[in-house]
Amino acid sequence: xxxxxxxxxxxxxVEKLMSMLSAYDIKVNAITGAEKExxxxxxxxxxxxxxxxxxxxxxxxxxxxxEPYKNANRKMHPENTVIDVEGVQVGGKKLTVIAGPCSVxxxxxxxxxxxxxxxxxxxxxxGGAFKPRTSPYAFQGLHGEGIRLLLEAKKATGLPIVTExxxxxxxxxxxxxxxxxxxxxxxxNFELLKELGKTDKPILLKRGLANxxxxxxxxxxxxxxxxxxxxxxxxxxxxxxxxxxxxxxxISAIPLLKKKSHLPVIVDPSHAAGISALVEPLSFxxxxxxxxxxxxxxxxxxxVALCDGAQSLNPVQFDDVMKKISGLAxxxxx
Ligand code: PEP
Ligand code: MN
Numbered sequence: 586x587x588x589x590x591x592x593x594x595x596x597x598x599v600e601k602l603m604s605m606l607s608a609y610d611i612k613v614n615a616i617t618g619a620e621k622e623x624x625x626x627x628x629x630x631x632x633x634x635x636x637x638x639x640x641x642x643x644x645x646x647x648x649x650x651x652e653p654y655k656n657a658n659r660k661m662h663p664e665n666t667v668i669d670v671e672g673v674q675v676g677g678k679k680l681t682v683i684a685g686p687c688s689v690x691x692x693x694x695x696x697x698x699x700x701x702x703x704x705x706x707x708x709x710x711x712g713g714a715f716k717p718r719t720s721p722y723a724f725q726g727l728h729g730e731g732i733r734l735l736l737e738a739k740k741a742t743g744l745p746i747v748t749e750x751x752x753x754x755x756x757x758x759x760x761x762x763x764x765x766x767x768x769x770x771x772x773x774n775f776e777l778l779k780e781l782g783k784t785d786k787p788i789l790l791k792r793g794l795a796n797x798x799x800x801x802x803x804x805x806x807x808x809x810x811x812x813x814x815x816x817x818x819x820x821x822x823x824x825x826x827x828x829x830x831x832x833x834x835x836i837s838a839i840p841l842l843k844k845k846s847h848l849p850v851i852v853d854p855s856h857a858a859g860i861s862a863l864v865e866p867l868s869f870x871x872x873x874x875x876x877x878x879x880x881x882x883x884x885x886x887x888x889v890a891l892c893d894g895a896q897s898l899n900p901v902q903f904d905d906v907m908k909k910i911s912g913l914a915x916x917x918x919x
Contacts, residue, residue, distance in 0.1 A: 586626040587660055588638060589646040594622075598643035605641070609633055614656075618663050625661035627810075652845070654802040656809035657816070662847040668787050668815045670763050671745040673708045675787070675817055676849030680914045681878030683747055683764075683851070684903060685711035686885075687893035688724060689731035697885040699738035701900035705907040709764065710735065710744040711880055715751045716892060717770045724891040729758050736761055747789055747880070753780035762786070769793050769821055769856070772804050782811015789880070791819040791853065798838050802846060817849045818842055819880065820871075822857030831859025831896070834867050839874040851878035855896045861887065864898055865906045872913050881906070 590599065602624075606613055611628035626633070630649075639647050650660050668675040675681045684702040689695055689712040699710045714731025716724065727734065735746045745763035750756065751771060759765055764787045771777055772793035781788050788808055792801045805816045820839060822832025834857035842850045854867035868879050884890045887897040898906065 586630040586633060586635075587646075587648045587650060588624040588626065588644055589648070590622040590624065590643050591645045592621075594643035598641065602638070602641045602643045605638070606633075614661065616662055616664075621663070623661075623663070625655070627655045627661075652799075652802075654799070654806045654846070656814075657802045657805045657846045657848060659845060659847045664847065666814070666847045666849065668817060668849060670709065670787050673745060675851070676877045678919055680872060680876075680910070680917075680919045681709070681849075681851065682707045682907065682910075683709040683711050683878065683880040684883045685747075686713075686890065687855075687882050687897065688713045688716050688891055689727055689734050689748075690891050692734055692737060694885055695734045695738040696741050698883055698900070699742045699744055701885065702883050702903060703742045703744055705900070705904040706911070707744065707883075707903075707907075708878075709747055710738055710742065711747045711766075711882075712738075713749050713892070715749055715755065717749070717751055717768050718892070728755075732758055732762065739763075750777070750781075753777050756780060756784070759786070764789050764817070767791060767804075772796055772801065775804075775807055778804055778807035779811055782808040782813045784813055785815070786813070787815040787817060788813065789817045789819055789851070791821050792823065792835075792838070794832070795824045798841055798845070801838075801842075805846070805848060817851055817878075818846065819851050819853055820857075820876075821853035830857070830863065832857050834858070834870070836870055836874050839871060839876050843875050849877040850875075851880055852876045853880045855880070855882035855893070855898075859896050861896055861898055861902065864896065865902075865909065868906055868910060869913055872910060872917060872919075875917075879910075 614625040684707040716726035747764040749766040825833040852871035884897040
């Protein structure tokens with residue numbers, strides 16, 4: 586439920602309204618926008634007498650939010666949420682590009698790749714230390730050692746780091762990680778989402794392989810409901826009948842998510858396509874559709890990558906994409 590306050594409502598009228606609301610088992614989020622001051626009510630609002638609220642002096646309008654996602658809903662928070670990651674603003678005016686290898690493999694690979702993507706203008710470094718592989722016999726990641734190498738690369742370049750968590754039991758290892766990624770396969774691991782909701786780390790939440798836009802927003806809601814307001818949504822392609830690409834990038838999810846939610850939306854063209862040659866055109870499409878950023882797989886030598894080499898750009902290709910994207914970003918006002 587949303588209560589829009591009258592402009593310049595006297596303090597004592599607002600206090601009276603707040604004391605009325607305190608009788609209910611709900612959370613009241615006050616949001617001061619450029620034009621309006623609104624109160625977002627989250628929880629079981631079914632017992633609230635709308636007419637009694639409407640009759641209060643401070644109240645301009647009362648609206649029910651029909652969608653099941655409340656905290657993630659743009660109605661509750663009309664302005665874009667901008668998430669600060671060590672000085673990098675995600676969801677702000679500037680496009681945020683996150684780049685790096687699928688998996689952290691060794692120190693030379695990380696330092697070389699991180700240095701290259703930074704020089705091309707990436708704002709953050711990605712790299713998986715815990716890898717969700719389809720086969721149990723495939724490279725599973727370096728775990729704690731992988732996070733240590735990411736931190737080394739951060740020290741060398743200054744780039745904040747993004748890496749995936751697969752189990753809440755590993756959370757202690759993520760203490761110095763700047764953005765915790767929840768991969769597509771864990772989008773509906775609700776116990777993990779609840780644990781991440783208790784942290785204050787920015788969370789990069791990827792859309793599940795076969796999940797709807799509403800399900801993605803409901804997963805974000807789990808994190809937000811726990812008190813963590815820093816959620817970045819990621820469209821990374823969904824399963825369709827198409828077999829020529831690894832997944833199908835759902836371009837319409839980008840403007841839809843931006844319309845339905847105030848959270849930043851970034852796009853992963855690498856996992857969507859599965860083919861390095863498609864990364865550039867899909868990146869353009871994502872930016873043109875209003876994405877706040879991109880997460881692109883880049884490897885210093887894709888031919889020998891332990892994971893996802895076929896979809897990884899080499900540093901020269903990444904630099905080329907970044908140069909071309911800057912013109913489009915400028916056109917888009919970013
Ligand atoms: C990844 O980013 O390395 C990854 C495994 O992606 P996704 O969860 O989107 O498949
Ligand atoms: Mn990958």
